[in-house]
Amino acid sequence: MRFLLFFVGVILLSSCAVFQPKNFNSEALNEELLTLNREPITLSEILKNNKGKKTFIQIFATYCPVSQDSFDDVIAFQKENSEINYIFLSVDHSYHDWKRGLEDIKVKGNHYYIPKKGKGQLGEFLKLKTIPRFLILDKNGKILLYKSSSVSDRLKNKID
Known part of the structure; x- marks a missing residue:
């Protein structure tokens, strides 16, 4: 009986797949952001515009203390990995708040604002509930790492 319960438990746990897409869907790709x-x-x-190099994406908000704390790790990561592209997507309350908040952010890369604040098609695709959020894309834009909440070893291993 124990063996049967153990066997059923293993099958149930191993059949639970984690959502790990390899490509963005067309709705997420076509959501309008702002430069x-x-x-x-x-x-x-x-x-x-960033095809041909691995890409690091961070979704953040300038007002978020956890996002602000993460920038020190991102800066250190950038020093070690200057050959990749860096994209920063903000879910700030407004475009003007975002622009003001960027004055205090020292990370280097391309910054964009998500007007739908993570509630549009891109946020839905990412299942965006918390920030900061990090993604790694390969040279062709395929998703290597779909979800990380920090600049972790798991994230660093996807760059190599």
Whole structure:
């Protein structure tokens, strides 16, 4: 009887798949973001502009203390991995709050604002509930790491 329960438990646990997409869906790719100059751009265009190199993406908010604390780790990561692209997507309350908040952020990379604040198609695709959030993409824009809440060893291993 114990063996049967153990066997059923193993089968149930091993059949639980974790959502780990390899590509963004078309809705997420086509969501409109804003550049620093308040020009519209889609995630698809951003990824096309960064094709050919691995890409590090951080989703954050300038007002979030946890996001602010994570930037020290990102800066250290950037020093060790200067050959990759860095994209920062903000879910701030407003475009103006985001622009003001960027004055205190020292990370280097391309910054974009998500007007739907993580509640649009991109946020839905990412199942965005907490920030900061980190993703790693390969040279072709395929997702190597879908979800990390810190600059962890798991994230660092996806760069190598």
